[in-house]
Amino acid sequence: MRGWQGFIVLALILTLGVVGTAGAAELSGVTKTEIHIGQWGPQTGPAAPWGAVARGTGVLFQMINDGGGIHGRKIVYHMFDDQYNPAKTKAGVKELQEREPGIFAWAAGVGTAPGLAVKDYLMEKKIPWVGPSAGSLHWITPPQKYLFAVYPLYYDEAQILVRYLVTKEKKSKFAILYANDEYGKNGLKGALLEMDKHGLKPVLEVPVGRADRDLKSHIMKLKDSGADTVIMWVNPTHAAITMKTAAALKYEPQWVTSSTLSDAPLMSQITGGLWKNVIFAGMIEDPESTSPYMTKYREAFEKYAQKGERWGVFFLAGIGFVEPMVQGLKKAGPNLTRARFVTAMESIKNFKGIMGNVSFDAKTRQGCNEVYVAKTDETGMKTIRLTDWMTVR
């Protein structure tokens, strides 16, 4: 009898739960005068150098608001510090999403792990998310109706770099130093695939643990392998330790790296000036470019950015990842709903802001596939563009 009573109580609770969930209307995040957009980003913690992404987006929105907003609505921007901690990302996103007036759509958001923590939640609730700030395959495997990726895939970046190195620089003796996480493994996968196409194999693959601060054994292995080109898919701190340790051990290969380390002034500063002649993939136009978009954003930066903010690649990435979202909001028209917004995003074709060309359609959710190859100069502070925008396909 007790068993039956328990079963009935459980069934009641479940039924009420289902009814309660079904009954709760999703908050729209839009009012007559406002569009609420959210973003997480590490302002403190180990990934804080990438926190400039969320601040860059804020400046873009301020610029738009001062220009009259979008169809008469101002963007209300909700940014929070998740410290690159997925648990905090999830808690922050849920709190903002479920509190009046809700969030209409989410912009960028640094990191694969934090993004993965909220991806299913947002997709189940049919909340649009544009421009995750990580070039991960997770966003598009399989494509999600409400998720529009802008950041070119690390997987593609690595292929493009290897293709350039093999065909233009005639390199063939590669080693790969990669972060032992999703980011590093995506780069590794792309590099291996492209090498295979050229009948090559790396002489060595060396993973770096997240907490490692002493990389001597790693670098000695690289040196011992005889590799003349090292593809480095690690975070900025590990890149600095790598360069300094290699210099002390008199190991001077051609260093090659991803767009996440494309902020030459920052990298040059933290490597004590060793960031010279490093080949990297660029996904954002050079901050010193004088293109119309860049000039406009520079003016906005000078007007709205906080004191001490740096005009660098990560800050600009926060603008680049969200440019397509702004296009989508404009195209969706004054009667803004999430369904109209998704349709508008799908109609974006060959949009060119400060990143490569961005296009979506009813099936495609990876909007940008273009990166370029560049090299830092002898000072390590400036970059020399080596190719035009390129794709792997």
Added chain:
Amino acid sequence: MLNFLQIMVSGLAIGSAYGLIALAMVIIYKTSEVLNFAQGDMAVISTFVAYYLLAQQGWPFIAALPAALAFAVLVGMAAEFLFLRRAKKPNLLGLIIITLGFQMILFGFTSWKWGADPKDLPFPVSPFGAFELGGLIIGHLEALTFLLGLVVMAILFLFFRFTKTGVAMKATQQNLAVARIMGIRTRRVLLLAWGLSAAIGCLAGLLLGPAGTVDPYMMWDPALKGFASAVLGGMTSLFGAAVGGYLMGVVENLFGFYVSTEFKSVVPFAIILIVLILKPSGLLARHYVKKV
């Protein structure tokens, strides 16, 4: 063979830094039996002060070094005076938890004050300068770390063996009440132990900073390995802590080079586990049993 020797040299150098952190932990443990979980962050904040004076205020290193060390001493003493001493009817676990809280305060302050962007610490000895001995490369910074490690260990050994204050510190650890009855100003001793420990931690931070970057997380890995070194050598033995540091550095580097870099970070945990199972008091500490 050259690779093996190179790994040994590198291992001994990084081991010196681990040894310094282990010594800093042991000094506090020897006087109060408290495991200081704020050790790493005490070193970080002092290293940041050095960075601030050198890079942002343009102080010469000769002035910034003593200033950073003095700041470290103050931080250590403040921890003891403001937090541990205030604990009412403290037991050992309570005091250890207080050090955890202090760690969080320091970490939060450092992140807030200097941000989490990695920074390059200007240092008079180049982190990538090196000299060669028959094909063996010895980094200038590595050599300095090794030498300073030896000097600090020697000074500490002499201090605890031959000075009144050093003996008073040992007496305080063995029996605080009796030490007090015998006229030892135990509160001052504790204050001094914390200050001294923080200064040694600061030295480790200053030696590790230039080899990588200065950021709020810079001591997490070294502090863990310093702790593992102290456990390995014996938490009450200065000599053991130093030897533990060297062993840790060498074993970790040999493992990384010859076995796997992927599982290199696991080595300290494995060592702690094995030592705690086989010889709980550590390799070089005498097993100390309190009689009821």
